[in-house]
Each structure stands twice: as structure tokens, then as C-alpha cells.
Amino acid sequence: MKPSQKKTSVEKELGKETEEESEEELPVEEGEAEEELEETKEKAEERVAEEEVLEEEIEEEELVEEEKPERIEKEEVEEEIVEERIYTIPLSRAWISPPKRRAPRAIRLVKSFIMKHMKIKTAPTEEAERLVISKEVNEKIWSCGIKNPPRNIRVRAAKDKEGTVTLHLAEED
Numbered sequence: 001m002k003p004s005q006k007k008t009s010v011e012k013e014l015g016k017e018t019e020e021e022s023e024e025e026l027p028v029e030e031g032e033a034e035e036e037l038e039e040t041k042e043k044a045e046e047r048v049a050e051e052e053v054l055e056e057e058i059e060e061e062e063l064v065e066e067e068k069p070e071r072i073e074k075e076e077v078e079e080e081i082v083e084e085r086i087y088t089i090p091l092s093r094a095w096i097s098p099p100k101r102r103a104p105r106a107i108r109l110v111k112s113f114i115m116k117h118m119k120i121k122t123a124p125t126e127e128a129e130r131l132v133i134s135k136e137v138n139e140k141i142w143s144c145g146i147k148n149p150p151r152n153i154r155v156r157a158a159k160d161k162e163g164t165v166t167l168h169l170a171e172e173d
Contacts, residue, residue, distance in 0.1 A: 083159040086170050089113045091141075092151050099147040106141050106149040107133070110167070118157055118165045132166045140169060 094106040111131060114120070120130050141149050154170040 080161050081158050082161055083118070084156065085118070086154065086156050087113070087117065088152055088154045090152055091149055094149050095151070101146075103142050103146045103149045106153075107138070110137070110141070110153070110155070114155075114157055114165060114167060118159055120163070120165060130164055132164060134166065134168050136169045137167050 089110055091106045091109055094102045094109055097105045110133065114131060137153070137155055140153060144150070156168045156170045157165055158168070159165045
């Protein structure tokens with residue numbers, strides 16, 4: 001036989017088997033068939049009910065979302081500033097350190113400079129609470145990596161009533 005004839009004969013045999021299987025149905029009693037129909041109807045009704053409940057919940061969520069007022073952006077609470085100064089802090093001493101320790105040393109230099117010039121009393125536990133370095137100052141020092149901190153940095157130091165000093169980058173005018 002040729003290969004094409006083999007395929008057709010195999011397909012015919014498979015077709016005959018599927019026809020024979022479909023013709024052979026198991027005998028089912030009438031009562032069982034009715035029970036199966038009722039069960040499938042009940043399941044279908046339950047699914048429809050669940051879908052309706054889900055749709056109602058989704059609609060309620062949409063309504064709740066629409067009813068909520070737009071979030072008001074948090075306004076920065078401005079504390080009463082007692083003293084504000086602008087400093088140019090030299091960080092050249094950080095370059096004396098080995099390359100992998102320069103940026104951390106620059107941060108320590110900034111802290112010591114501000115504590116000295118803003119007259120923050122040195123107490124080991126209170127130091128962290130009394131001096132706050134903003135994210136932008138930290139990012140400026142670390143901008144070129146650990147090995148290359150800037151030689152100088154210009155900052156604005158603001159002291160509030162409680163004595164907390166906050167450092168920000170000086171605004172370039």
C-alpha cells in the first residue's frame with residue numbers, strides 16, 4: 001500500500017470506531033434521567049444567582065468609588081521656623097578617605113558641620129532626633145556613587161521651635 005492509502009484506511013477505521021461507540025449508549029432508567037436533569041437545572045440556577053450577586057457587588061463598589069471625594073493631597077505642615085541659614089559645606093576632607101568610604105564620611109562631615117554651626121547640643125541619643133537630613137541632600141551626596149561625593153554642597157538649614165534642624169538643598173536663584 002502507498003502511504004496515502006494507509007492514511008485513508010486508518011482514518012476510516014477510526015471513524016468506524018467512533019460511530020460504534022456513539023451508538024452504544026448505556027441504558028438509563030427514566031427516574032435517574034429526570035433526577036440528573038433537575039440537578040443540572042438547580043446548578044444552573046445557582047450559577048445565575050451567584051453571577052447576579054457578583055454583578056450587584058461590582059455595581060455597589062463602583063458607586064462607593066464614585067461617592068468618595070477625591071483625595072486631598074497632604075499639605076506640608078509648616079512648622080514655625082525660628083532660624084534659617086544657608087551654608088556651603090566643604091566636603092574635601094571626605095576625599096582623604098579610601099574610595100569606598102568617601103560618601104559615608106561626607107555625610108558625617110555634613111552632620112558635624114551643622115551641629116557646630118546651628119549650635120545643636122551633642123547627646124548621642126538625641127542627635128538623631130535633633131538633626132534631619134532631607135532625602136534630596138542625601139541623594140545629592142550619593143549622586144555619583146560612594147567613590148565620588150561632591151567637593152562642596154550648598155544647603156539650607158532650618159531650625160524650628162523644638163530645636164530640630166532640617167537640612168534641604170539650597171534653591172539655586
